[in-house]
Amino acid sequence: MSDLQISLLIIGAVVVGGVYLFNWAQERKFRRKLGQAFDVERDDVLLGTAAKRGGRVEPQMSWADATAASQAVTDEAEPAMASAAHEPAPEPAFDAAIEYVAGIERAAPIPEAAIDELLTRTAACGKPCRVAGLRVETGQWEELARAGGDHYAALALALQLVNRTGPVNAAQLAMFCDAIRNSASKISAVASCPDTQAALKAARELDEFCAEVxxxxxxxxxxxxxxxxxxxxxxxxxxxxxxxxxxxxxxxxxxxxxxxxxxxxxxxxxxxxxxxxxxxxxxxxxxxxxxxxxxxxxxxxxxxxxxxxxxxxxxxxxxxxxxxxxxxxxxxxxxxxxxxxxxxxxxxxxxxxxxxxxxxxxx
CATH class of the missing domain: 3.30.1400.10 (ZipA, C-terminal FtsZ-binding domain)
Incomplete structure (x- = not known):
């Protein structure tokens, strides 16, 4: 192998390593933002006895409350766009106590077709799913029932852990996360999917209590x-x-x-x-x-x-x-x-x- 070939291999390895580290850093950064926005603490999801839960504040946050922690997503996505002065309509809150919350962030608005495909795939996961988008023009979170145009710099998706059909299972949660990661990879976005094992454990324990009452x-x-x-x-x-x-x-x-x-x-x-x-x-x-x-x-x-x-x-x-x-x-x-x-x-x-x-x- 010539010196030129060896040099090219070294340069290639450095580039691949750099891309990996960049994506890892971006995912960690977005995961922190998502956790701040929706107060996602998987270790505290309705676990243990009632006595242990006595002083805990339930991890809920409305779209309006999420704005302050998530505003940076909008600023990075569209720095030239100023936020509108009007207040968003009140929307229901994500509830990290009974939902697994994941997300996608992109430097430019997420294409409508990508949102539409993601909504279709997550709706087929076997448990109720809710989606919110961070609107570029206003910097506010909006609950989404359908795509609604190229207006969102980030998406937060919540899959319900339990309903009367039982707890979410590993296959359903994997399908949900795969849909999010695949969508992100197609549009050069960053996906964040928290620990699924913790979510599955929380779902089983929550379902046991629900069955009792x-x-x-x-x-x-x-x-x-x-x-x-x-x-x-x-x-x-x-x-x-x-x-x-x-x-x-x-x-x-x-x-x-x-x-x-x-x-x-x-x-x-x-x-x-x-x-x-x-x-x-x-x-x-x-x-x-x-x-x-x-x-x-x-x-x-x-x-x-x-x-x-x-x-x-x-x-x-x-x-x-x-x-x-x-x-x-x-x-x-x-x-x-x-x-x-x-x-x-x-x-x-x-x-x-x-x-x-x-x-x-x-x-």
Whole structure:
């Protein structure tokens, strides 16, 4: 090998090493910015006992709060553009307690086609995903449902760790990170994907707790002496009590904010479909309260039992539990106590029943 060839090999090695070090430094720099913007502390994600979590502030930050820490991304991406004076519309916060937050940063605006492709790929990862973009013109974070043009210098992407289908698994998280890294490599951007093993561990532990408190309280109204309740009668009484029959085959009892407090269902397998209920008859109906998704569960429980008593009286049925044991006041008091204990456990764990976090986890 000639001296010239050896020199060229040395120069090539130096160049490759320099590029690697530059990309490594850029990724570390962006990861610090992303952590500052969204307060991503994976070691503190709803782990341990409630006592250990007592003094912890939940790692949440709104898009507006993220601006100060992330403004440098916009300044580096488009130094010639001044920030607009108007305030951004308020958006929901990323929640690092229940989401894995990753990101992409680019020196120039990220192409719309790249954003659109990334949104499509991350939406197919098997868990709910949210995306925010740092808008070049304003220096503000905006939640993105679709690409919306070449206006963003950075993206933050959050994959939910747990829902009612279970915890995120290694394949889903790898698919999410691969989509982000592949997108970044195509457009000469820097990708940041935090430790996935810590996220998987947090997801498993969070899912274990959610499974323990994922309780529904049901009460049945059963026809007596082998009789049945006609569907027309059920619908009339349910609607007069405040229920509305919806496409899922359930009567929903909602509050002023249109949130479901409890439902009324057929005790038999057939759902209450609008086009069939008039010709339907059933041996019983069931009132159901989805505990993790309801604010002030004990009060809602009392309301559900009041409605149940009235329906039982009007239909000529009996109010019973799932073992067909007639419910008396002592039995209802025990159920109320158990419900209160579940709600207290959720509150101590940082997941208020019926709160935004609970509605996302228990969906």
């Amino acid at each position: 994922d309780v529904a309280i049901g009460v049945n109204i059963i026809a007596m002496d082998g009789q049945t309740f006609p569907g027309t009668r059920i619908r009339t009484l349910a609607e007069s009590a405040g229920f509305k029959l919806e496409p899922d085959g359930l009567f929903h009892f909602r509050n002023e904010q249109r949130q479901t407090l409890f439902t009324l269902d057929n005790h038999e397998p057939a759902p209450f479909l609008p086009e069939q209920i008039n010709s339907l008859s059933t041996s019983g109906i069931t009132l159901l309260l989805d505990v993790p998704r309801v604010v002030d569960g004990p009060a809602v429980l009392d309301r559900m039992f009041d409605v149940g008593r009235n329906l039982a009286q009007a239909l000529g049925g009996r109010l019973v539990d799932d073992n067909r044991v007639v419910l008396n006041e002592a039995g209802i008091a025990r159920i109320r106590q158990q419900l209160g204990e579940i709600c207290s456990r959720m509150e101590a764990f940082g997941i208020s029943a019926g709160g935004a976090r609970a509605l996302r986890l228990f969906s």
